[in-house]
Amino acid sequence: MSTGQNDNEIISQVLSGNQQAYAALVNRYQSYVFTLTLRITKNREDAEEVAQDVFIKAYRALADFKGNSKFSTWLYTIANNTCITFLRKKKLEIHSLDNEGVFEVADSQDSGLRANLVEQKSKVTMVNSAISLLNPDDAQIITLFYKGEQSLEEIATILGLETNTAKVRLHRARTRLKEKMEKHFSAEVRDIYN
Amino acid sequence: MEAHLDNMEERLWSYIDGTAPRAEVSAIEQLLIDNAEWKAKYGELLEVNELLRSSELEEPSLRFTKNVMEEITRLHIAPATSTYINKRIIWGIGLFFITLVIGFLVYGFGQVNWSEKGGTSIPFDLGKVDYTRFFNNSYVNVFMMINVILGLFLLDRYLANKRRKFREES
Numbered sequence: 001m002s003t004g005q006n007d008n009e010i011i012s013q014v015l016s017g018n019q020q021a022y023a024a025l026v027n028r029y030q031s032y033v034f035t036l037t038l039r040i041t042k043n044r045e046d047a048e049e050v051a052q053d054v055f056i057k058a059y060r061a062l063a064d065f066k067g068n069s070k071f072s073t074w075l076y077t078i079a080n081n082t083c084i085t086f087l088r089k090k091k092l093e094i095h096s097l098d099n100e101g102v103f104e105v106a107d108s109q110d111s112g113l114r115a116n117l118v119e120q121k122s123k124v125t126m127v128n129s130a131i132s133l134l135n136p137d138d139a140q141i142i143t144l145f146y147k148g149e150q151s152l153e154e155i156a157t158i159l160g161l162e163t164n165t166a167k168v169r170l171h172r173a174r175t176r177l178k179e180k181m182e183k184h185f186s187a188e189v190r191d192i193y194n
Numbered sequence: 195m196e197a198h199l200d201n202m203e204e205r206l207w208s209y210i211d212g213t214a215p216r217a218e219v220s221a222i223e224q225l226l227i228d229n230a231e232w233k234a235k236y237g238e239l240l241e242v243n244e245l246l247r248s249s250e251l252e253e254p255s256l257r258f259t260k261n262v263m264e265e266i267t268r269l270h271i272a273p274a275t276s277t278y279i280n281k282r283i284i285w286g287i288g289l290f291f292i293t294l295v296i297g298f299l300v301y302g303f304g305q306v307n308w309s310e311k312g313g314t315s316i317p318f319d320l321g322k323v324d325y326t327r328f329f330n331n332s333y334v335n336v337f338m339m340i341n342v343i344l345g346l347f348l349l350d351r352y353l354a355n356k357r358r359k360f361r362e363e364s
Binding site: 014015019020022023026027030031032034035038047048051052055056059060061062063064123124126127128131142146147152167168170171174175177178181 | 213245255270
């Protein structure tokens with residue numbers, strides 16, 4: 001097993017014909033890609049399908065990876081494009097959850113998770129739950145910055161933005177997340193602040 | 195008030211993320227010492243930052259890697275795009291269209307009677323332009339002919355490449 005190798009070494013092996021070496025890359029990045037696709041598609045089944053598609057596309061296009069950026073940045077760019085295509089295909093409306101009507105739907109869908117949250121009083125669950133209530137763009141940029149180990153410059157590359165625009169978007173996403181937490185998890189947030 | 199708060203948060207986030215310039219860092223550090231409002235907000239944002247860092251990754255199903263590997267056994271890695279996209283062809287096509295646009299512009303402006311005085315309005319009635327004149331013109335015919343020849347040339351190249359690859363594979 002080649003899990004101790006760095007990404008570029010594994011890619012070289014795959015490109016020279018060792019197809020099985022690709023499993024190490026899938027194992028390494030599956031949680032990152034799945035989290036990203038889940039936070040955009042808001043559905044586990046769809047997220048898994050899209051995440052698999054991302055790894056298949058990445059495999060097919062592996063010869064185009066020149067190593068000028070991190071493999072993860074290149075992979076997340078594919079993930080971003082695949083999610084956009086998927087959402088277009090499914091004709092899902094990307095509603096802003098600031099719209100209270102839409103929020104009610106998301107809230108009811110998320111009631112199981114929230115009930116679990118009250119029981120566990122877990123900060124981690126609360127944050128994940130609050131992120132799932134954000135619109136896909138906000139959830140995506142927060143995930144890339146905090147969990148995808150991407151810098152603002154890399155996020156800008158993935159999303160096809162200027163670095164400053166990515167910075168402003170991240171700032172706004174965090175502000176909206178904070179508002180969601182204060183509005184829907186006020187008791188837990190008070191516990192954390194005090 | 196809201197703008198002030200937004201600006202304060204934006205500056206504090208830059209400070210927390212480590213993206214603020216050095217001069218800004220010193221200014222914010224001074225504000226954190228002197229200003230209670232800034233200090234309180236900083237504590238609040240720091241908590242949010244810690245919470246976000248503690249958020250967990252979601253896990254796909256246990257069969258995930260196996261599913262991907264099963265799919266890719268049927269696939270081949272596509273050749274790098276740089277090996278089959280010839281930049282000279284792209285530049286050639288670009289140049290051709292630029293020439294085409296310039297040709298039409300030069301011809302179009304050549305038809306305008308600039309000596310006629312008509313104030314700031316267009317010196318001809320667009321509704322009364324006889325478009326058949328433009329498309330029966332020999333210059334236009336030459337451009338069309340070049341277009342067709344270029345199209346046939348590219349089609350021939352494409353088919354020749356396809357034939358060569360087919361022979362190589364077989």
